[in-house]
């Protein structure tokens with residue numbers, strides 16, 4: 001069994017943010033390793049192909065060469081939803097991807113991470129946090145993407161006129 005020591009501490013439940021989410025079943029101190037992001041190790045090119053052609057949202061970059069395809073049922077960490085005020089992060093250690101507590105987490109809390117999506121379109125966020133930046137994109141990309149969207153809109157409306 002994978003992640004034997006950690007499986008009892010987390011569970012999958014209906015989330016207020018999106019679909020199903022991953023929840024803490026016990027208190028966890030900051031820095032705690034919560035779960036491994038389990039999946040098939042594939043070459044980066046194959047990871048890109050799966051994410052684009054197969055619309056697979058569970059591809060994570062492991063290093064310069066490899067990705068992990070977390071789209072398997074053993075991978076509970078794939079249920080971590082996005083939030084702008086996140087309490088977990090994903091880090092690579094010893095060639096594996098781990099879900100790690102960013103702050104002290106109480107039993108019952110939903111585990112969330114900041115996706116900081118590297119994407120060419122704006123992806124709206126529904127996390128509802130006080131500090132919500134309204135998009136799941138990387139904060140540095142949002143300004144540029146917003147400008148692009150506005151210019152696109154101008155083009156469309158001037159073409160109509």
Ligand SMILES: [Zn+2]
Nearest residue numbers: 084125127132
């Ligand atoms: Zn948000």
